[in-house]
Amino acid sequence: MHECPSDLTGQTAVVTGASRGVGYAIAVGLLRAGADVVTLQRADPGPELEAAAGARGRRLTHHSVDLASEASIREVTENVLADQQVDILVNNAGAQMRNDAIDFPLGDLDATMNINFRAVFQLCQAFGAPMVERRRGKIINLASMLSFQGGVRTSAYAASKGAVVQLTKALCNEWAARGVNVNAVAPGYLATEMTEALRADPTRSQEISARIPAARWGTPGDVVGPVVFLASAAADYVNGAVIPVDGGWLAR
16 A cells, blocks of 8 residues: 555656646646656746746756657657656647538648647657556546547547547557556546637537536646546556546536
8 A cells, every 4th residue: 555645756747738728737736746747848838837846846847849740759758768767648738620521621630640649659659668668657648528529620639539548548458567557538628728719609618518517617727636646656556547527528
């Protein structure tokens, strides 16, 4: 038994897309749980995240990366691993483009798949390899309600998030016996920048709100607890799971 299974002190977590929204909330949550955090995205994490790290005596580092570029990801993962051991990987960054399927530009499809799926695969490979070698590590991928459902005018995003769930399960099958836990969190409808268009559409916003048993849209903070749980020793026997954080959306 672990004395405090949710304590991440002494561990280092990599979080993609931590400059705002869900990624920012996750990074703060991991810092509060005791982890040092490395953020990977183009933008600087900002003074608020730096202040959160300083207030808790944790180390925060940032590496700029283009998640649409294989070469950029290769370079940044090599630099991170040369500097420190990575115990936790949170693949949070994502892109969403809306269009009717019949008119969906194939270039936008490729961009969505590259960021939402291909980058996740490459990051899992790069950071997962040393985890497998030392037989210890946690990988948490951010899935979506559209991992389960098709959505409306989001065909590329739904396809990419469905792929993330299947990758999570496939890596579980290969790596669980080798000490690496690979799981996913599937946020429901959250009040973030990505859902501004939905919330601005009175019809769609009402349709979505009426289906959520919790009677509210979620916040980035609602995702933090499940991610910290999956990153911790409390989840040592949780493998290949996809945990909905949706206010009951899937239950209705």
